[in-house]
Amino acid sequence: MGARFPFPSFPRGWFVIGFPEDIAPGQVKTLRYFAEDIVVFRTESGVLSAVDKTCPHLGAHLGGGHVKGECLRCPFHDWGFRTDGVVVDVPYAPKIPAKAAVKTWHIREQNGVILAWYCPKGEAPAYEVPVLDEEGWTGNKTVRWVVRSHPQEVAENTVDCSHLGPVHHVGRTDVLSVEQEGHFMRVVLQMEASGAPIDMPDEFNDVQLDVKLYGIGHIVSSTTVLTSDMQTRQRIYPTPIDEDTIAIFGVSNIRQMADEGYTREIEDIFYRAFLADFPKDFPIWENKAYLDKPMLAGGDGPIGRYRRWCRQFYDYPEAAPAQPAAAAAAQPLAAPVTAIAKLKGWLRNLAQAPAANGNGDNNSGSNNDAGLDAHLIDLGPRKPRAVAATSKFASVGDYFDSLEKRFNPAAAGDLTAVIQWVLTGDKACTYFAEIKDGNVQRVAGTHPAPTITIEMSADDYLLMINGELNGARAFSTGRGRLRGPVRLAMKMQRLFPLEAAV
Ligand code: FES
Ligand SMILES: [Fe+2]
Incomplete structure (x- = not known):
């Protein structure tokens, strides 16, 4: 890796490299991720494939080729490659050379994104990421940013409690649970989110956030506004472009409500807020240093624990870099953040509007989606706010x-x-x-x-x-x-x- 980040390689795992609609049937595109050219093509029947850029014949760049039927044709001598990389046609030769094939990438097309498996050693996927339930959710609203940073920094933001106030105007945060199992990490928290940054009443609103990490490149954040049936889900996918730059793919959905027009309105509010708030971290990420030995303080969150979890995605040589002080791991658990966290707070305002009383919360804590919040810990009643x-x-x-x-x-x-x-x-x-x-x-x-x-x-x-x-x-x-x-x-x-x- 470059001098800025002390990692031995890009992390192993599933990373998003695009949205399915980016590659139409019959189309070939060269995508640049992991400091490599990935040639992605979709056959005329719609099957997606991603292959190495170099034709095994005489080395032409396959990104200059075209799709014919179910094959990618090399621009140089017109060899035909199947979606599994195997050469099935050499137009001028009586016999296809044995084992002629181009290296393929492991890819998945699910939930409106294209995932590619990256492993610096070329090993097969070590895990899968679950397919999310789409029934009852709005369609994907998407965005792609390019930032000078590293994927691990983006996911670290989800456990960095103490930046929530200065960057995202979030108030009190309680971490309800943290789980780590293999490539999976989950943090559930409850926070008070202000509506002020989007010109809403500057009240703090209770929001529960359930953040699931499937490796470093795959973050799913589900949010419930405690006073209503509103639920939202944002996905954040940071993918290395090169050693210094990442793409961040974002996807936003909300749970459909009875009124279609109302659903559209709320969906739009969330999406626009996502676009406005999430990038507030970017200037920090672009200009910060990655410290192997950060000087952590109480309330910073489980940054040490997160970084130790991250180590499984790299192949460190024997002497691994030093980790944050052990004391850091014992700090109170931190808040995942994402821009989204704060956004949900505005919906609490909706819960009260247009009620004149300002205390429209007669259903606090109810939650109809056991699937989303089944593991939340009940911390007991919070201090009631002034009515x-x-x-x-x-x-x-x-x-x-x-x-x-x-x-x-x-x-x-x-x-x-x-x-x-x-x-x-x-x-x-x-x-x-x-x-x-x-x-x-x-x-x-x-x-x-x-x-x-x-x-x-x-x-x-x-x-x-x-x-x-x-x-x-x-x-x-x-x-x-x-x-x-x-x-x-x-x-x-x-x-x-x-x-x-x-
Ligand atoms: S270089 Fe690709 S077919 Fe010859
Ligand atoms: Fe943040």
Whole structure:
């Protein structure tokens, strides 16, 4: 390896080298990873293969070839290679040379990524990575970054607790469990994530994060927002390009909810937040040194333990590099981070919006997906946070009658919007509020082009504004419908605070 990182080679393991849609049937591409050219091609019937760049005949670069039927043809003398690398056609020769073949890479195409097995000694895969359940999840939203760093640094971020505050604005973090078994490592934590970095209320919200590492190049982070049924999953795949540079492939999904439009909105919020927050680590990674002997302090997290786990992916010569001080491993466990961690906190805001009470969490801790969180440790109740107000609305009529009085122009700023309520049932009513130039006007009836419409039974709406029905759960399960930007809904609690009415 280069001078910057003291590792004897790239780590062994599965690494993502692309997305399936990058290679269409009949296409050949040369990808540069592990400081090598990998020639990837897809046959006309759709079978993907990755081979060494060098044709065994006279050494032409196979990346200049083309696909014909189910074969890759060399650009020099037109030899035909099957997807398993075997030469099956030499157009001008009566007989194919014995054992004529090009070296192939072990690849997998699963869950919307192309994985390649890297081993500096050329050995076959030592493990597989599980195929993730896609049923009930949104499709992949993807990204690829290039960063001057090393894959081990990216995964180390998942156990580096003490950078969460300075870089990601995350508050208190409890590590609930850490497991290591062979190539697998898992960290589960609970954290308080702020909405401030994306211009959401600067409240801290409880988020549980379950991070699974399958080797150094494969990170799956599942997040549950405690007050709602929302679950998200982000995957992060750092892959060496050369000794100094990595590609980071990112994939974002959320669990589908009853309302398709609402699902799309939340999916988009998460994805954009992922794009905004994850790269905040990049300038640090690009300019930091890798210290074999870091000077760790209490609260740094299990960095020593992580680095010892990483050693299995390298072939160290006899005298291995020194490890962080043993004391470090005994530090309190750390928080995995990923950009994602923080993002989930915003959804807690949704759980409260548009409830005016600010304490819409009457279902805290419930979790419907045993698969995701079956191993979480119950740390017992956290210290309750201050509740903004304890007063309640006697009726939805009270809510609307006091709407203009409760309006907070400072929260509105230069917002121009029309918020519409279509409430059904015995106490059905329809209103809209026009917000413009720091003023609000409430009008009975419907607006021709509202910015956002909240549809719900009046009884449920009363429960929600009084903090007795979780807003996010109501919308995600279809008990209410939200048409329009979710971000505006998240702001309603600040636009129309209850306190002003009491
Ligand atoms: S060099 Fe490839 S076919 Fe001759
Ligand atoms: Fe980070």
